[in-house]
Amino acid sequence: MSDQTLVSILVVAGGRGSRAGEGLPKQYRSLAGASVLARTLEAMHAAAPAARLTVVIHPDDRALYAASVSELTDSARAALAAPALGGALRQESVRNGLEAIAREAEPEIVLIHDAARPFADPALVARAIAAARDHGAAVPGVPLNDTVKEIDAAGFVVATPDRARLRAVQTPQSFRFPLILAAHREAAAGGREYTDDAMIAEAAGCAVHVFPGDARNFKLTTPEDFARAMQQLAPPSLAALPDVRMGQGYDVHAFAEGDKVWLGGVAIPHSHALAGHSDADVLMHAITDAVLGAIAEGDIGAHFPPSDPQWKGAASEIFLAHACKLVRERGGMIAHVDATVVCEAPKVGPHREAIRASLAKIMGLDIGRVAIKATTTENLGFTGRREGIAALAIATVRLPEG
Template sequence: MVATMEIAILVVAGGRGSRAGEGLPKQYRSLAGMTVLARTLRAMQVGSPGAKVKVVIHPDDRALYASSVAELSEAEQAVLSPPALGGASRQESVRNGLEAIAREGPPEIVLIHDAARPFSDPALMARAINAARAHGAAVPGVPVNDTVKEIDAAGFVVATPDRSRLRAVQTPQSFRFPLILDAHRAAAAADRELTDDAMVAEAAGHAVHVFPGDIANFKLTTPEDFARAMDQLDASVRPDPRILTDVRTGQGYDVHAFAEGDHVWLGGVAIPHSHSLAGHSDADVLMHAITDAVLGAIAEGDIGAHFPPSDQQWKGAPSRIFLEHACKLVRARGGMIAHVDATVVCEAPKVGPYRDAIRARLAEIMGMPLDRVAIKATTTERLGFTGRREGVAALAIATVRLPE
């Protein structure tokens, strides 16, 4: 690990991440109970303790950023300088972040890192810092295993590059601070839009060194990447079920009435409908039932005890906050959620077309394998308030394993 006050780390977190699927921008999505951004910030600080860290965020994401930062310890939060606001492109966002760092006092070296790469380790960061000191501009790269073809506009091959000379480039990209700040200013003045910070340095006439990257340091871009990330997470964050012999079951139940609107939230997925559900938060009746089931399994009360509806800070809040909190309480006791089984009761909307998306979203938030999340739907044959289409109910059972 490299410890120095001469290092600044700029984490770029202003994107929308649409290819990662519906829901929150990918940097704010949960990965085994912790947001991707929080995991990335923790990795940056472990790799370069003492470095100042600045995050560039989208102007609309201040609340999401604050929620992610709250997942870190007080010591981890202390090294974060106020976030910078991003621009219309990644390049503009990086320049905004660099200018903010310059105003606070320019460092010797700056590492520029994508928020959606939470797996950078100390060895990779040490290589980045040393390469920047030696060469001025440097990027991590990994060998390209597939044969690459260059094609023309008609789709015909015009060249086959020697793949032994090709590298897939990652972040953190590292630079002497004045070099990359001046290069970004020059690119902006010339109105040139480039794909990464290495190209910005190249366009300014600087040679860029490629040092060994790490195949584990992949970028979360698609839903498949999130599944791979779950598999890659160190086994130490997943307790061995063989020692979790205290098996408990909790149940949850919730109802919400229909109100004016054009969609309902179920399990973290927005489902188009002629009405919305009324509630102090986003009224995600399914997630509320599951949250209460998890809390019940560890005898920790219910949602209202942890997030009182009288507290205005939870007005309109996304229900994932409640579920993530319940899951953290389980992990804080050294336990794991072994299985969740939930049922939605309503005449409409139809849940079936969204079942897989709901399961995937809940598994992501709870840090569970998909095959341990079961979601069903039923009607009451037009009986009762759900039968009259006045609202939606949900029931849930959660199985939790704790150490004795």
């Protein structure tokens, strides 16, 4: 069983975000072409694909929420539970979300995350899950760079805490689900208010562990934070990436019973389907292996073993998005992808532009950097006998020097 199977992620998106400036609530504002909430949900889903996602929204934001959901990949959308409605305070909103999760099916672990933190990465989420299992209640924290002063009502310093013992706390905060649900119920019954979920756990007598956070996982609160986020999302220029790599990918899938094949994330009607442990998207598998090959990171099987049942029937966009993320984590970018589909049928030409658009969206590329071709083998070989489809791909990747 996957470590993520019994994990739920609760994303709190019910606030108004007034300090971020005029306009929509900050979680629904556009950030480099996608809403903040959509970016946060995609990040959490990429980090824990088997986890269930529940979002707490303001009752007035149903249309805004639906618009953000429409931006998600199919696999992220499939992981979503029905949204829970928030309350007057964040504490009430979280409790409503926890109760909604409990009504569906109680998980072992729950991660509670702010919608306005779109940069949580898989390593941080993995640390959160492990810390909750080990300690019951845990929060990510980052060291403080500045000296901190405690002052009195008149503005005079009364103490200088040792900053080595202080941490700025982030989300996702992680808990064993029964523990934090009981703590929230106890806080509500007592009419007590707290500023975060860790304090609620502490008030219930739980020891809270602090594990390493991530400075990149900052919260969007002010207009300056949005400017910083845009800089963090800005791709590096090609001129700044002198290390040019190329990787090749090749994949084959046999035909099986069915009525469509998946190519590049597009469902194409056909007399057969393709057989495979995942959705058998032969084109996306070849491209994924090409990207992984360009950065010498093995192949799909090394990252998503077919022996792991969680990947049975999985959408192949999970694999490709992961490979592209590995490139970005190394400070690089994908410059170009060129792929060829080899089959007698179905005809790829009528679907070429839809396939290019699908791949460009998944990879975060301009469509002009995605080339798709198709050919036959003139009735020769297994593809000529209409026994299956093959795909070949080349990916050009540019990385920083060294």
